[in-house]
Amino acid sequence: MKLILRILLSALSVIILANVLPNVSVDTFMTAVIVAIVLSLLNFLVKPILVILTLPVTIVTFGLFLLIINAIIILLADKLIDGFSVSNIWWALIFSLLLSFLQSIFFSLLNDDKS
Numbered sequence: 742m743k744l745i746l747r748i749l750l751s752a753l754s755v756i757i758l759a760n761v762l763p764n765v766s767v768d769t770f771m772t773a774v775i776v777a778i779v780l781s782l783l784n785f786l787v788k789p790i791l792v793i794l795t796l797p798v799t800i801v802t803f804g805l806f807l808l809i810i811n812a813i814i815i816l817l818a819d820k821l822i823d824g825f826s827v828s829n830i831w832w833a834l835i836f837s838l839l840l841s842f843l844q845s846i847f848f849s850l851l852n853d854d855k856s
Contacts, residue, residue: 746851751777754843755825762839764832768824776818776825783814811837 752773759767767773791810792799799806815833819826827833 743851747848748774748777748781750847750851751781751840751844754840754847757843758836758839762832762836764828765836766826772822772824776822779818779822780814783817787817788814808834808837811841 755773755776759765812830812833815827815837
């Protein structure tokens with residue numbers, strides 16, 4: 742049940758950001774749910790491989806290259822999902838940062854509910 746709630750909160754975050762950011766669009770709420778699921782799968786499967794392959798660059802940039810990896814994951818989701826679009830890597834970077842911020846707020850509310 743908690744997993745479904747986290748996916749729905751992530752989809753809500755995607756919808757909010759698509760309405761706020763001009764170069765990010767999502768067609769429907771169902772597309773946002775698919776985006777949330779695909780992003781979680783890409784973060785689970787692809788991101789660790791990218792982090793290991795780019796470890797020297799990440800060390801040299803003191804970890805800032807991880808932001809670019811997150812943007813690449815967003816752009817990969819853009820290519821995989823019809824109805825979700827991000828115009829370029831800079832908007833993907835902004836989307837990634839704001840999505841992480843919104844998800845941390847929503848997930849902290851979810852954890853506070855438990856107390």
